[in-house]
Amino acid sequence: MNRIDHLFDRKKERVLSIYFTAGFPDLEDTLPIMQAIEDAGADIIEVGVPYSDPIADGPTIQESNMIALNNGMSLKKLFDQLKDMRKKVSLPVVLMGYLNPIIQYGMEEFCKKCQELGIDGLIVPDLPMQQYIDEYKEMFDRYGLRNTFLISPQTSEKRIKEIDDYSNGFIYMVSAHAITGAKSGISNEQIAYFERVKSMELKNPRLIGFGISDAETFSTASQYSNGAIIGSAFIKIIKNSKDLKNDIKSYIQSVIK
């Protein structure tokens, strides 16, 4: 069974997904960071594939992408690093990356490799729904990969329903009109949006991301969804860390306490 499906079968609340950029802060940190996230008690690991032009990301993730690329990270290198991943990591693993590096690698080859390594799902922020349905859905399904779409406060109800129909795994609710890491705290307007989507009773679990950074924002987001995603705040923790394992542990435990 796909590990994402399995997770949401047994856990419906306070699911914590942690995003980080592969090859950051150092090239060979990828797998140790994944292990540390698992050991600290998070539920999903999102591995970011760095890209030169990440248009949905704010300064923190942009910078981590640049550093990772300068360190020599690439999709090929990442797949090398993740070769024996499933001997060490049992959590669901999602790759998050922009479309261009994936199509240069070759979409089918990419999906095949993901299946081989035990990757459970994909988030491709600039892959539009229609293109996914027309060109790639059959392939993702064939290789057992769950595909996560984003929705935002601007997404119409009609489109949210369509996205729900064509998604599997989970839906990524962008918390505000924002790129990653743009805002902190949760406003009343955002809560109205969370409630509106909650009342739609979608078939897919929902995780809220963008602007989640601590125990308070995680708990608030979790009241209106199945849990939340932390990215930029986590990148800041590992950026200056001298002891990745312990810093990751104390940060994640402070969020889920």
Next chain:
Amino acid sequence: MIRVDEKGFYGKFGGAYIPEMLHPNIEELRENYEKIIATEDFQKEFRALLKDYVGRPTPLYFASRLSEKHGAKIYLKREDLCHTGAHKVNNTVGQIILAKKLGKKRIIAETGAGQHGVATATVCALMGMECTVYMGALDIQRQRPNVERMKILGAKVVAATSGSQTLKDATNEAMRQWINNPVDTHYIIGSVVGPHPYPEMVARFQSVISEEIKWQLKEKEGTENPDLVIACVGGGSNAAGAFYHYYNTSQVRLVAAEAAGLGVNSGKSAATTALGTPGILHGSKTLLMQTEDGQVVEPHSISAGLDYPGIGPVHAHLFDIGRAEFVAVEDEDAMKAGIELSRLEGIIPAIETAHALHALNMIEYKKDDIIVINLSGRGDKDLDTYIKWGGY
């Protein structure tokens, strides 16, 4: 037939590869722009501003000394005489009227050489709209006069400090800001790039260039069709405008001059069709300078307006099917061609435009051929570069 299909593709290139957060904005634009620009109301306002504010029609000037030098009948389409000094204003006038009709309150834009930024700041002043322009930090240095012009016009200029700090990064930053302000803001893209419907919309606003060439040439030469149309291509808006009404007239040769920088194979170039492979940048599938891993390569050109690693999807298509001929012009040759025009015709062209002028030395044509060169902009903004280069 060369035309955009329903999904926004020109052959294999185009589309709208955008984060879901931008979907409502792009949909709003796609659903409304054709309807709005087809109304009499819009056309009346657009045409009146092009005439009385921009100064259209721009002359089609027979350049006799340049013609004598190169051995052909060369006409210059004087877009450099547009208000603000380049063709860019044709598009910003169109988009600002559109933005108003869509009820938007704020305008954002990206700029490379600063011409599009100035043209945007200008129409925002005209319409009383708030304006923020994103510009690469490197471009802010090398196009200082245009930065000052934008500020005088009341626009805020924000430096894009990521990546190569040029046009590509300014475009990334403008897209991010649009994601952050999707409701009240319209993004005026300055070239025929970006997600559908931008490439076609911008081309249509610029198509006034070839619309005028047709009747002006008919008056002067008794034919609407020149033998060649030459234009420079970064993203490709002036070329799209100059080619638009000739796309499907196969006897008119279309020539696009890209920037080869220090040489196509020097590693310091922006010659996209020579070096690019299909990929996705700024929301459309197009030819793109990239590494094997799909990372976008940082381009180089002496002209900020051509310093872009991609090309509009329509041009990728024209290249793909062989409808347009592409030449790659090196920095040095472009500078010489700019000086040559200054000396022969008393017109100092923008360095972008100078690339199109050098194309005359790179292609074959016959002595009695009628050649129209789109003189997309004037060189005032480039005086620093001309002075430093000093080859005169």
